[in-house]
Amino acid sequence: MIIDDLIEIAEKERASHKKTVIRCCMAAGCMSSNSEAVKGGLEKAVKDAGLGDQVEVRGVGCMRLCCEGPLVGVDPAGVLYENVTPEDAPSLVASTQGAETAVKRGDPGHAFFKKQHSIVLANSGQIDPERIESYVEAEGYRALHAVLREMTPKDVVDAVIKSGLRGRGGAGYPSGLKWATVAKTPAAQKYVVCNADEGDPGAFMDRSVLESDPHSVLEGMAIAGYAVGANQGFIYVRAEYPLAIKRLQVAIKQARQIGLLGSGIFESPFNFTVDLRIGAGAYVCGEETALMASIEGKRGTPRPRPPFPAESGLWSCPTLINNVETLANIAPIIRNGAEWFAGIGTAKSKGTKVFALAGKIANTGLIEVPMGTTLRQIVEEMGGGAPGGAKIKAVQTGGPSGGCIPAQELDSPVDYESLTRLGSIMGSGGMIVMDESTKMPEVARYFMEFCMDESCGKCIPCRAGTVQMHRLLDKIVKREATPGDLAKLEDLCDMVAKTSLCGLGQNAPNPVVSTLRFFRNEYVELLRPEINGGPAAPAGPARSNNEEAK
């Protein structure tokens, strides 16, 4: 494989396209509402109408507005159809020839689409994720070629440093610094690991990237391998993502077949192979040291850091671990230059971030926006606010490790520092919108139950502390708790955060702490008075209890 071969593949692919392209979403969201049958229906309708030489039906990845799926796009007309059924297929195909159709049309001019800035999702919904030719046509593997033939490993690391890219998995650690550390650690064997163990409730960004554009992750990994001196990559993907696993398997096979993975890539001395490792349903395996233990075939429990994986990771070798979205940003950074990437976003948070909008919001789906976009723009303009005109109360970011940002802070920009200042975290990108009907102590209890169930059980504060915190929250929700119980809860929040071994325990109290910070009255209203250390009074209606307390 040399560059001419790559160009030939791209040109052949381009020449094969028909005048009209019907793109049918084949990502998990739309497939769960029958898009596979829709695609079959469209193909049959094209054949029945005798339009086989003018119209092509392409299965593509996520087209983002998941709540209106199955989605079908028609090019070059630029029309988006929503809630398409297999029965709609003949009329939809006829519409490509100028006929009228009653199928519901989406509005591509809506802020939900217009305000997006696509880097990671640029190919999503455009290319066929199961055909490498489709990715190559979209400039795929050009960055890998440029890196292998024109850049030294140090040039690549410097480009990532200059781009200002920060880890998209949650903590926001500067990616370039991590790459440089692994690159500078001398070792005969190093590894690159892609963390695709996305497990936050309400988060589906990484799944969509893997389902819609798996090659972008493979290309990012290969570039990372060259930069840090690794010849082996692992993608750790959770078993709950069967479609992503299948697409990755297909992508790895195709990349191997045409020599874009394997030995002597682009006729260079660089070898790189990628293997999949499938998780077994443990949330904690998203934590990097637990993830590595799991890859090694051990029980998925974290270990104390230092040593960090960059120094001693998989089988004690230096290991670079990056999240799916981080790796998907690499090829675009190399193709367009670090300065281009650094020009997007805010001073300290560069580039874009993909968010999964979920909860009480009109437009559920995926968005990619420049860092620094305000929460209000995301939730109200793009997301269309809460359905039925309800008032938004808070936005939860960062999953069980994050916090709830109250409505009065919606004008805050979304970047690492601002979210941390508000007691939440960027997290991997789940954004759950809550309206006035949501009760914050119940939200906190839900997330605490999640952490309690997902604690690995290794360290005491997380294993036993989450049980006690959950019990106290349950007491509060059931109006059985006293002010003393609330104090005990806050004490435990501090202790578990400070003493737990890994990020799961250290961040488990965050949903409690952040809802206490902004919605403390909701907790206090549920408390019953403490009577001189004696048994508390029988529970009455909250309101009267509250008045007595006054």
Next chain:
Amino acid sequence: MNPMAAKTLIIDGTQVSAEENATILEAATDAGIKIPTLCHLGGVYDVGACRLCLVEVTGVKKLLSACTTRIAEGMEVRTSSEVLSKYRRMTLELLFAERNHVCSVCVSNGHCELQALAWQHGMDHVRYDYNFPNWGVDATHPLFGLDHNRCILCTRCVRVCWHIEGAGTKNVAGRGAKSTIIDDLHQPWGDSDTCTSCGKCVVACPTGALFDKGSTVGEMSRDASILEYIVNAREKKQWIV
């Protein structure tokens, strides 16, 4: 540079020298400074799970487990403070509330590391609701018993079984509060094909969870230094009793 140079650090205001590869716990112990531990056991590798040995290190925001953190030149360590004592006591309270630790009827009463730590940290009562879980007792082994109600999941028995005896009988199954020590593929201990009945796990246990059959209240005392003796003999060829 000498590959095994000694380094100097400050622990609780005292200058201390220690081997380059030493952990904070080793350096402190060597200097006669006591850091509370529970999952640490001489002779097997450390896991940093019990969080009792957490110490403050100047310039590091997080608390670090002394048993797993290597020393560095000029490092400044504080092994006790008001907040550390508070956290340690809370950790112990959480342990006592987690399973069924009833000292008065326990074989290890008076010889129990958990009990001793609670006493040292002034833990005269537990502020949290007890879980009162219904864990069973495995009395299928002819010589030993395992009372899961007294287990604190320190995994000392597991590490001893794998890394000193090399039998690999004991392991951990489940996760979170449902974690439990198992034998082989989660079968009765007495049915285990791999157990050599060496009894090292019983010696390693800090509480009354693992015990010699036939011992009654307060009779179960053990000397875990025998394990370190075996490891020293094997690795350093030192036969020091």
